[in-house]
Each structure stands twice: as structure tokens, then as C-alpha cells.
Amino acid sequence: xxxxxxxxxxxxxxxxxxxxxxxxxxxxxxxxxxxxxxxxxxxxxxxxxxxxxxxxxxxxxxxxxxxxxxxxxxxxxxxxxxxxxxxxxxxxxxxxxxxxxxxxxxxxxxxxxxxxxxxxxxxxxxxxxxxxxxxxxxxxxxxxxxxxxxxxxxxxxxxxxxxxxxxxxxxxxxxxxxxxxxxxxxxxxxxxxxxxxxxxxxxxxxxxxxxxxxxxxxxxxxxxxxxxxxxxxxxxxxxxxxxxxxxxxxxxxxxxxxxxxxxxxxxxxxxxxxxxxxxxxxxxxxxxxxxxxxxxxxxxxxxxxxxxxxxxxxxxxxxxxxxxxxxxxxxxxxxxxxxxxxxxxxxxxxxxxxxxxxxxxxxxxxxxxxxxxxxxxxxxxxxxxxx
Numbered sequence: 001x002x003x004x005x006x007x008x009x010x011x012x013x014x015x016x017x018x019x020x021x022x023x024x025x026x027x028x029x030x031x032x033x034x035x036x037x038x039x040x041x042x043x044x045x046x047x048x049x050x051x052x053x054x055x056x057x058x059x060x061x062x063x064x065x066x067x068x069x070x071x072x073x074x075x076x077x078x079x080x081x082x083x084x085x086x087x088x089x090x091x092x093x094x095x096x097x098x099x100x101x102x103x104x105x106x107x108x109x110x111x112x113x114x115x116x117x118x119x120x121x122x123x124x125x126x127x128x129x130x131x132x133x134x135x136x137x138x139x140x141x142x143x144x145x146x147x148x149x150x151x152x153x154x155x156x157x158x159x160x161x162x163x164x165x166x167x168x169x170x171x172x173x174x175x176x177x178x179x180x181x182x183x184x185x186x187x188x189x190x191x192x193x194x195x196x197x198x199x200x201x202x203x204x205x206x207x208x209x210x211x212x213x214x215x216x217x218x219x220x221x222x223x224x225x226x227x228x229x230x231x232x233x234x235x236x237x238x239x240x241x242x243x244x245x246x247x248x249x250x251x252x253x254x255x256x257x258x259x260x261x262x263x264x265x266x267x268x269x270x271x272x273x274x275x276x277x278x279x280x281x282x283x284x285x286x287x288x289x290x291x292x293x294x295x296x297x298x299x300x301x302x303x304x305x306x307x308x309x310x311x312x313x314x315x316x317x318x319x320x321x322x323x324x325x326x327x328x329x330x331x332x333x334x335x336x337x338x339x340x341x342x343x344x345x346x347x348x349x350x351x352x353x354x355x356x357x358x359x360x361x362x363x364x365x366x367x368x369x370x371x372x373x374x375x376x377x378x379x380x381x382x383x384x385x386x387x
Contacts, residue, residue, distance in 0.1 A: 006291070008045075008288075011367050011369070013032065013367055014041060014043055021060045023037050023229075026347065030230060031375070032345050032346065032347045033346050034347050035364070035374055036361070038237060038324060039240060039242050040237075040365030042240050042371070043240075044240050047281050048278050048282050051236040052274055052277055055277045060335055064272070066091075067280060070280040077283055082215065084219070092261065094264075095269055096245050096249070097234050098124045098246060099247075100249050103203065105132040105165065106257065107260045108259065109132065109134050111133075111134075112135070113134060114137050114165075115135070117139065118141050118169060118172070119140055120173070120174060120186050120354035121169060121173070123354060126355070128167075137155045138155070139154055140154050141175060157270065164195075165198070166187070166198050167200060168187065169197060170205070170213070170218065171202075173201075173322060175326050176322045177215075177320055181216055182300065190223055192224060199229070202218075203234050204237055204322045207297070207323065208286050208321045209294060217231055227376070229252070229256075230249055230260060232248070233248050234247035238282070240365075241278045244274055244275040244277060244279075245272065296362070300323070300364045304362075304375070307375045311382055312331075313329065314327055314329040314331070314382075315327070322365060324363055326359055326361055329351075330359075331362060332385075344381035345377045346378055348362045349361040
């Protein structure tokens with residue numbers, strides 16, 4: 001771990017102010033640490049930076065299309081990492097993952113058909129049903145043996161058998177759960193029973209912090225899973241290139257793929273030349289950087305869990321994946337934990353946005369110095385409650 005981190009310095013402080021950063025501009029001019037939106041404060045892999053610089057030096061930025069080499073690299077990556085044999089024609093490039101969620105909500109349901117979503121969940125899951133004007137059924141995410149898991153049985157009696165869309169998030173955001181094969185198989189059985197299609201957000205699939213956990217793409221389970229699913233992936237969280245906009249939908253079923261592309265046509269723009277360049281460089285040359293980042297984040301996760309669980313009123317379950325901590329503040333004697341910590345100088349994501357106002361989500365994709373300062377501020381604020 002130390003050898004990796006001597007090559008890639010994740011403790012390097014990068015000044016992101018005055019860079020039009022959503023994350024940092026939210027608290028511009030205020031002494032509040034931005035620990036909210038899911039991008040990290042790490043410089044992207046040097047090979048990605050070099051590839052972009054080389055493309056910029058070319059000096060022409062006309063209309064573009066996906067390089068065949070990128071698709072080949074991605075197809076090989078799925079086979080090597082997950083044993084998932086996908087075909088190039090299954091790949092649909094997108095300028096972001098959120099638009100993929102919204103396209104799927106419209107393309108994979110008819111008027112009146114429900115969209116089923118875990119809850120709490122990443123907010124665009126919820127808004128995609130609203131924007132598509134579809135009924136939303138929330139499957140509560142519950143704690144089982146220290147892991148956050150959706151309870152699909154809770155909404156079973158509300159299903160009609162007339163189809164609809166089941167949204168998945170693996171690894172889970174928030175919560176950090178990496179779903180086991182038997183859990184995915186149970187989800188598939190539920191979808192088959194109720195004639196549901198699946199949209200699986202797997203954007204955090206490369207950020208597995210536990211060495212004994214393995215990401216399994218839902219669509220890789222078997223042919224039934226493949227033929228009813230849209231899988232969404234991206235290099236954006238993994239390599240901190242979200243601002244460039246390069247995401248991927250994998251859609252094995254030709255009819256579903258045609259429906260998806262039909263909704264997308266004329267509305268969703270193509271992916272930019274620099275985004276394609278960054279994605280290819282990241283997937284082709286970023287593995288060493290990624291492994292070093294995972295070691296660094298796992299250390300943050302362990303430190304954060306130790307410190308948070310030592311604070312009165314807070315609880316943090318084990319995080320198997322992502323750099324996002326879902327902190328239970330229900331025992332903290334404050335009405336609004338998000339506002340309480342924001343006033344203390346730590347700007348996290350409000351749990352209400354995800355579906356539970358007694359939680360906050362903390363992004364620990366930052367330097368150790370920033371994380372230590374955030375925890376010091378949280379400790380000081382909680383200690384002041386007893387005075």
C-alpha cells in the first residue's frame with residue numbers, strides 16, 4: 001500500500017476554488033468543508049491527464065463518435081473483471097449516468113406502469129419517476145446483519161403483474177453495500193415473477209473497498225437477467241472525471257436497446273471528444289492508480305468508522321464500497337443533522353434528499369488532512385451539545 005501511495009500522492013492538496021467546481025463553490029466564501037457531492041478531490045491518473053493534453057495539442061475539436069478502440073477495451077474489461085461476455089453492439093455511450101436513469105424510466109415503462117426504487121437512494125432515482133410521470137413504489141432499505149439491503153417484499157402486494165421497471169443500485173448509494181450473487185438472484189426471481197424490467201446503476205462498481213467482495217453485474221447472472229436489463233456504468237467516479245461526461249449503457253436485448261435509443265434520439269447530446277479520450281486512457285492505463293486509490297480510501301473508511309462510532313449519537317455501518325459514508329444521526333439530539341453539522345463547518349449531503357432526514361452522507365474522497373479536520377469539527381459540535 002505504501003509503495004502505491006509513494007507513486008500516487010493522494011494526500012496532495014489540490015486547490016479547487018476558482019475552478020467552477022460545484023462541490024467547492026457551494027460554500028464559496030464560507031468556512032465550510034464541502035463533503036457532499038460524489039466527486040473526489042484527487043487529481044485523475046497521470047495517464048488520463050497526458051492523454052487529454054495530447055488531444056488538446058492536436059487543436060481540432062469537431063464532431064466525434066466513439067472510438068472502436070474504446071469499445072474493444074471496455075468489452076475486454078467486462079470479460080476480464082467480471083467474466084461477462086458482452087457484444088460491442090450492446091454498448092450505448094451517454095454524456096452522463098443520470099440521463100441514462102431518466103431515459104430508462106421513459107423507455108422501459110408505459111403510462112401507468114410503476115417504477116420501483118430502493119429508499120433511501122441516490123436522488124435521481126426518485127426524480128426519474130417524477131419526470132417520466134410514472135407511479136413510484138419505494139422498497140425500504142433495511143439493515144440486515146450490518147448491511148443495507150432493499151426489502152422488495154414490502155411492496156409486492158402493490159404490484160399488478162402488468163410490468164414496470166425495477167431500479168437497482170449496486171454498489172448501493174448510499175450505504176455502500178456490494179450485493180452477493182444470491183441477493184442478485186433473488187432480485188431476478190422477483191423481477192421474473194412480476195414481469196419487471198431492470199435498470200441497474202453500477203457506477204461505483206470499481207470502488208470496492210473490501211478485498212473479499214466482488215462486484216457482479218446484474219445482467220451477467222444469466223440470459224434472463226441480460227434480456228430484461230439496462231446496466232449503467234462509467235469511469236467517472238472511479239477516475240474522478242465526472243465533469244467530462246462519459247457513461248455507458250450495456251443493453252443486450254435489441255428491442256430494449258432500440259426503445260432506449262429512440263427516447264434518447266434528438267434530445268441527449270453525444271459524448272465529447274475529450275470525454276472519450278479520458279475514458280479510454282483511464283480504462284487502458286489507470287489500473288495502478290485505481291488500486292492505490294482503493295488502498296487510500298479503505299484506510300479512510302476504517303479511520304472514519306472508528307471515529308464516527310466513538311461519537312455519541314452517531315452510528316456508521318461497515319462500508320463495503322464507494323467513498324460515501326451513510327451516517328445514522330437518529331440518536332443525536334438535534335432536529336436537523338445536516339444543518340447542525342453545516343453550521344459546524346462540515347457540508348455533507350442531507351439525508352432527506354435520499355429519503356431519511358435523520359441521516360447525512362459524507363464524501364470521504366478527500367485528503368486525510370481534510371477528513372481529520374471534518375471529524376474534529378463534528379466532535380467539537382457534538383461536545384458542545386452537553387454544555
